[in-house]
Amino acid sequence: MDKKEAEDLKKKLFNQKENGWKSKTAEEKNAILDYAKGYIDYMNVSKTEREIVENSKKIAEEHGFQDINHYENLKVGDKVYYINRDKSMYLAVIGEEPLENGLNIIGAHADSPRLDLKPNPLYEDTEFVYFKTHYYGGIKKYQWTAIPLAIHGVIVKTNGEKIKICIGEDLNDPIFTITDLLPHLAQDQMKKKATEVIEGEDLNLLIGSIPFDADVGEKVKLNILTILNEKYGITEADLLSSELELVPAMPCRSMGFDNSMIAGYGQDDKICVYSSLTALMNIEKLKKTAICIISDKEEIGSVGNTGMESHVFDTFISELLNKMGVNRPNLLEKVFCNSKMLSADVDAGLDPIYSSVSEKNNASFLGRGIGLNKYTGARGKSGASDANAEFVAEVRRIFEQNHIAYQIAELGKVDVGGGGTIAYILANKGIDVIDCGVPVLSMHSPYEVTSKLDLYEAYRGYEAFWRNV
Ligand code: MN
Numbered sequence: 216m217d218k219k220e221a222e223d224l225k226k227k228l229f230n231q232k233e234n235g236w237k238s239k240t241a242e243e244k245n246a247i248l249d250y251a252k253g254y255i256d257y258m259n260v261s262k263t264e265r266e267i268v269e270n271s272k273k274i275a276e277e278h279g280f281q282d283i284n285h286y287e288n289l290k291v292g293d294k295v296y297y298i299n300r301d302k303s304m305y306l307a308v309i310g311e312e313p314l315e316n317g318l319n320i321i322g323a324h325a326d327s328p329r330l331d332l333k334p335n336p337l338y339e340d341t342e343f344v345y346f347k348t349h350y351y352g353g354i355k356k357y358q359w360t361a362i363p364l365a366i367h368g369v370i371v372k373t374n375g376e377k378i379k380i381c382i383g384e385d386l387n388d389p390i391f392t393i394t395d396l397l398p399h400l401a402q403d404q405m406k407k408k409a410t411e412v413i414e415g416e417d418l419n420l421l422i423g424s425i426p427f428d429a430d431v432g433e434k435v436k437l438n439i440l441t442i443l444n445e446k447y448g449i450t451e452a453d454l455l456s457s458e459l460e461l462v463p464a465m466p467c468r469s470m471g472f473d474n475s476m477i478a479g480y481g482q483d484d485k486i487c488v489y490s491s492l493t494a495l496m497n498i499e500k501l502k503k504t505a506i507c508i509i510s511d512k513e514e515i516g517s518v519g520n521t522g523m524e525s526h527v528f529d530t531f532i533s534e535l536l537n538k539m540g541v542n543r544p545n546l547l548e549k550v551f552c553n554s555k556m557l558s559a560d561v562d563a564g565l566d567p568i569y570s571s572v573s574e575k576n577n578a579s580f581l582g583r584g585i586g587l588n589k590y591t592g593a594r595g596k597s598g599a600s601d602a603n604a605e606f607v608a609e610v611r612r613i614f615e616q617n618h619i620a621y622q623i624a625e626l627g628k629v630d631v632g633g634g635g636t637i638a639y640i641l642a643n644k645g646i647d648v649i650d651c652g653v654p655v656l657s658m659h660s661p662y663e664v665t666s667k668l669d670l671y672e673a674y675r676g677y678e679a680f681w682r683n684v
């Protein structure tokens with residue numbers, strides 16, 4: 216066999232793993248860069264789960280979706296959403312086939328690792344005033360000092376009045392920061408393990424330093440409370456019923472001389488929220504009903520009544536069955552058993568600087584398209600929802616027919632760590648599920664990195680999955 220024939224044979228038999236940019240035309244490259252602009256704009260106003268839900272609702276309504284509560288009866292082609300306590304959201308486009316035949320579901324999560332304020336956050340020390348925090352999700356605590364931070368969230372007064380806070384994003388706003396020790400005096404600190412360099416109780420946000428003009432104790436705290444009272448009409452006690460989140464006050468930006476990447480906070484998993492949501496907006500007519508999930512609390516185990524473990528999602532699907540006039544005992548379970556799902560969550564992209572934690576044959580790479588994880592878990596796949604080969608084949612078929620760049624990977628080398636997503640929760644209901652999202656570098660850091668090509672392929676891939684043609 217000559218060299219040319221052998222090359223052709225290789226092409227036919229090998230699983231080609233190629234950089235996705237190579238096969239894109241100039242027109243396609245423009246479409247990729249253009250789509251990323253919309254994503255960056257969305258990210259810059261959507262740093263928390265509440266903001267994601269608010270902005271996603273706007274996008275959905277612009278595309279003809281309505282609150283399910285506005286409908287007495289549902290019919291084929293109707294587009295509805297349900298919002299759970301302003302933090303999670305489900306959307307549906309009713310398909311032509313009976314719901315009993317199963318749903319095509321794509322689910323991502325809106326929450327990201329961050330620092331939350333404690334219920335009693337405010338204190339004064341040495342004429343500085345601070346907010347105490349409790350971190351949320353898996354973070355490297357040392358990454359959260361000496362960077363600009365913004366405060367986002369709500370304060371709810373006992374009369375029910377809800378005050379929205381977003382301070383630190385506008386260039387005219389002040390920002391906040393958590394100080395770190397100067398290297399000159401950090402001899403002891405620098406010898407500590409990375410988990411102990413910054414202690415959780417030291418993640419205190421510096422928020423003020425001017426004393427109130429009167430001879431009383433805690434003058435600086437009094438001055439800050441006076442400012443908060445004038446600006447928001449609150450007292451210290453109102454912070455007891457608040458949800459205030461500290462997020463990096465750094466905008467999401469295009470990255471690299473070639474503008475091929477995106478850097479920004481919270482791309483895990485808002486990149487999958489945006490790509491699935493905008494894919495759903497393209498859909499008018501379908502055979503099977505399309506469901507889009509934007510869940511909360513994934514980063515702390517999907518717990519609570521806004522997390523995926525809650526039964527609110529089941530209630531939403533039951534409502535669809537009720538309002539289609541087809542519900543009967545045990546139908547919900549049957550619907551789930553016939554359903555299919557992409558658990559749209561980010562994947563750990565191989566980072567050449569830290570390649571020792573990845574196994575190159577089974578790693579996902581930035582720029583090679585949407586990343587599928589057949590399973591996640593740790594220590595012998597523990598805790599994983601391992602997608603069935605039959606379902607993996609079906610997803611491959613959809614992606615290959617639609618020329619979606621995809622890669623199937625594992626989360627790191629065997630026994631170096633692990634992770635999980637919402638996949639197993641839906642799998643427990645009988646749904647066929649596979650993890651399917653965008654590879655990320657610096658995941659869970661204040662500034663995560665993704666590829667615009669992968670974002671675009673996720674968007675195209677999600678739409679193809681819903682259309683299933
Ligand atoms: Mn995630």
Ligand code: MN
Pocket residue numbers: 483514659
């Ligand atoms: Mn995560």
